[in-house]
Each structure stands twice: as C-alpha cells, then as structure tokens.
Amino acid sequence: MKNQIIKEFKERFTSSPTLYASAGRINLIGEHTDYNGGFVFPGAIDKGIMAAVAPNAGERVRVYAVNLGEYAEFGLEEKDAPRQSWARYVFGVAREIIKRGGTVKGFDAVFAGDVPLGAGLSSSAALESCFAFALNDLFNDNRIDRIELARIGQSTEHNYCGVNCGIMDQFASVMGQRGKLIRLDCRSMEYEYFPFDPADYELVLIDSKVKHELAGSPYNRRRESCERVAARLGVETLRDATMDMLEAAKSDISDEDYKRAKFVIEEKERVLTVCDALLAGDYEEVGRQMYATHRGLSADYEVSCEELDFLNEVARECGVAGSRIMGGGFGGCTINLVAKDRMSHFVTEAVGRFRERYGHAPEVYPVVISAGARRLD
Numbered sequence: 001m002k003n004q005i006i007k008e009f010k011e012r013f014t015s016s017p018t019l020y021a022s023a024g025r026i027n028l029i030g031e032h033t034d035y036n037g038g039f040v041f042p043g044a045i046d047k048g049i050m051a052a053v054a055p056n057a058g059e060r061v062r063v064y065a066v067n068l069g070e071y072a073e074f075g076l077e078e079k080d081a082p083r084q085s086w087a088r089y090v091f092g093v094a095r096e097i098i099k100r101g102g103t104v105k106g107f108d109a110v111f112a113g114d115v116p117l118g119a120g121l122s123s124s125a126a127l128e129s130c131f132a133f134a135l136n137d138l139f140n141d142n143r144i145d146r147i148e149l150a151r152i153g154q155s156t157e158h159n160y161c162g163v164n165c166g167i168m169d170q171f172a173s174v175m176g177q178r179g180k181l182i183r184l185d186c187r188s189m190e191y192e193y194f195p196f197d198p199a200d201y202e203l204v205l206i207d208s209k210v211k212h213e214l215a216g217s218p219y220n221r222r223r224e225s226c227e228r229v230a231a232r233l234g235v236e237t238l239r240d241a242t243m244d245m246l247e248a249a250k251s252d253i254s255d256e257d258y259k260r261a262k263f264v265i266e267e268k269e270r271v272l273t274v275c276d277a278l279l280a281g282d283y284e285e286v287g288r289q290m291y292a293t294h295r296g297l298s299a300d301y302e303v304s305c306e307e308l309d310f311l312n313e314v315a316r317e318c319g320v321a322g323s324r325i326m327g328g329g330f331g332g333c334t335i336n337l338v339a340k341d342r343m344s345h346f347v348t349e350a351v352g353r354f355r356e357r358y359g360h361a362p363e364v365y366p367v368v369i370s371a372g373a374r375r376l377d
C-alpha cells in the first residue's frame with residue numbers, strides 16, 4: 001500500500017510527502033454505551049488508512065482516494081464543503097481543527113485503505129484520525145493532544161456527515177496500541193490498557209456483507225430514545241440510571257424507549273463483568289457476556305438483522321465461547337471469541353452454512369490488535 005500511495009502522489013504532485021497511518025477498530029463489549037456516558041472496550045486493528053500528505057503553500061486542499069479512483073479539491077472555509085461523502089471527512093477534520101483555533105493551510109494528499117467499508121470496523125474513524133493526526137503534525141507542531149484529535153473526528157461525524165456517534169471509534173483509532181484493548185469510561189474519559197493475548201482463544205470477525213450505513217440511519221434515533229429516557233429519569237445520561245429507576249418510570253415511557261434504555265443499562269454492567277473476567281482469565285465468562293450483548297442488541301436495541309442472528313446461532317452451535325454483533329449494527333460483522341482448537345471447525349461451518357442459506361460467502365477476518373494513528377518515518 002505504501003509504495004502505491006507514494007507512486008500515486010508523485011504522479012499528481014511535486015512536493016515530497018510525509019506518510020501517516022491510522023486504524024479501524026474492534027470492540028470486545030460495550031455497544032451503544034459511549035453516547036450514554038458508559039464504558040466501552042475497543043482496540044485498534046491491523047486494517048486501516050494510510051495517507052501521504054504535504055502542505056502545498058496555497059489555501060486549497062487536493063486529495064486523491066486510491067481505492068475509489070476519485071479526486072476532490074476544495075477550500076478551507078465553511079462554504080467550501082465538498083460533495084463527495086469521503087471528502088467531507090477530510091474537509092470536516094480540517095474545519096474542526098480550525099474551529100478550535102488550530103491552523104490548517106492548503107495541502108495535497110493521497111490515501112488508501114484496507115478497512116472493509118460498511119463492515120462496522122470504523123473505516124470513517126480511521127480516515128478521520130489519520131488526517132487529524134497528519135494535520136496536527138504538519139501545521140500545529142502536535143499541540144493538539146490525542147484525545148482532542150479523537151474529538152475532532154467525532155465532531156466531523158456530527159457536523160459534516162450526519163452521524164451523532166459517540167467517541168469510541170475515534171478514540172480507539174487514535175489511542176490504540178499493539179496487543180492491547182482499552183477500557184474507556186466515556187463519561188470521565190479515563191482509560192486503561194488491557195493486554196489481550198489469551199493462550200487458548202482467538203478473536204475472529206465474520207462479515208455478513210450486509211452493508212452497514214449509519215448516516216441518516218436509525219442510529220441517530222437510538223440515541224434520541226436514550227436521551228429521552230435520561231431526561232425523563234432526571235439524569236444526564238443513562239450511565240446514571242438503574243433498572244429500578246427505569247421500572248419506576250415505565251408507565252411514562254414508550255415500550256420502544258423502555259427496551260432501548262434497558263439494553264443500555266444492562267450493557268453497562270456487562271462491560272464491568274467482562275473486565276473482572278478478563279483479569280481472572282475467565283474467557284468462558286467473557287464469552288457468555290458477549291452472547292448476552294447479542295441478545296440485547298437483537299431483541300431490545302433492535303440493531304441486528306437476520307444474517308447476523310444466523311451467524312450468532314451458528315457460533316453457539318459450534319461451541320464458540322462468545323459471539324455477538326459488533327459496532328453500530330444494521331449489518332456488518334459478528335465478533336467471535338473462539339477456543340483455538342475449535343477455530344477451523346467454526347470458520348468452515350460459518351462460511352459453508354451462510355453461503356448455503358444466503359447464496360454468498362461471508363468474509364472472515366482474524367483480529368490482530370494493533371497501533372492507532374501515527375506518523376510513518
């Protein structure tokens with residue numbers, strides 16, 4: 001990827017660029033908890049975005065997206081927002097830096113990536129954090145700290161891409177470290193790295209290939225439900241709500257909002273249970289919590305789909321320790337915690353049975369927990 005990006009850059013521009021990279025993410029557990037002030041447990045992965053970037057001494061941005069074969073050029077004022085959705089991520093990051101008092105001048109860039117699009121692995125966060133990191137390095141002497149870089153990516157989603165997401169994806173993409181998952185408290189932004197290297201288990205993703213698209217999707221409506229219930233319970237976010245509080249208010253809340261809030265309150269506890277289980281090396285317990293999350297995401301939060309429920313069921317039948325839909329939902333992958341000696345059986349079964357039922361094979365990605373945003377020297 002690196003050589004191709006440099007070659008494409010040289011064909012289009014004259015300056016010599018610096019290379020940056022960032023990562024997609026997985027999340028072990030803690031779904032839809034981030035915008036509710038709860039806990040998440042993500043890590044960066046070995047699939048990401050790489051970009052060659054150089055200031056061009058002007059005021060315009062010129063970017064070429066290798067995988068799409070598309071070019072965009074735009075200015076840096078609010079009125080200059082480009083049309084192409086991928087270019088809006090780059091524009092949004094630049095604008096959010098400027099809004100915070102940082103500097104961005106014209107630049108040229110070429111980028112490529114290997115995060116599968118629409119698979120729930122946060123290709124958009126990878127793109128945002130790659131450019132946030134690059135523009136901080138090239139124009140701001142790295143004065144913006146990493147957590148703020150994640151917030152810049154999140155604000156880009158809110159203000160330029162129509163997704164009212166939480167902080168998890170951008171945080172994982174910016175803060176990820178090799179071999180470590182991160183438990184993040186999204187209320188206080190306190191975080192802790194957890195080495196993840198079980199001797200007898202592995203994580204694998206099975207991509208249903210059902211396109212997951214959060215922009216303009218029911219994702220924002222899920223968030224609105226949570227905010228409505230929090231307001232009704234008199235708490236800032238559902239992080240401060242309990243099942244007792246929810247039960248007491250049940251008659252004032254729609255059935256749908258009740259189910260959404262119930263999932264979030266239960267999920268918050270599951271993340272903490274998983275932390276204890278990880279510290280005790282009890283991966284079967286981690287797995288049980290993952291199945292419970294899947295049930296909640298499917299029945300109460302209603303962000304699963306038939307294909308993902310099917311993959312979850314196949315995992316259970318194959319004796320997989322844990323399995324659940326991962327990320328925002330509405331398609332994408334399941335994440336599976338599998339005893340090493342069951343892995344090949346599970347993958348064969350999942351691929352074969354899925355193909356038989358839906359007429360196409362799912363994609364299988366082993367998970368390698370890797371570094372987040374960085375400059376490549």
Ligand code: GLA
Nearest residue numbers: 031032165166167168327328
């Ligand atoms: C998407 C969002 C995240 C988070 C997850 C669900 O990935 O971008 O902020 O809400 O969905 O956990």
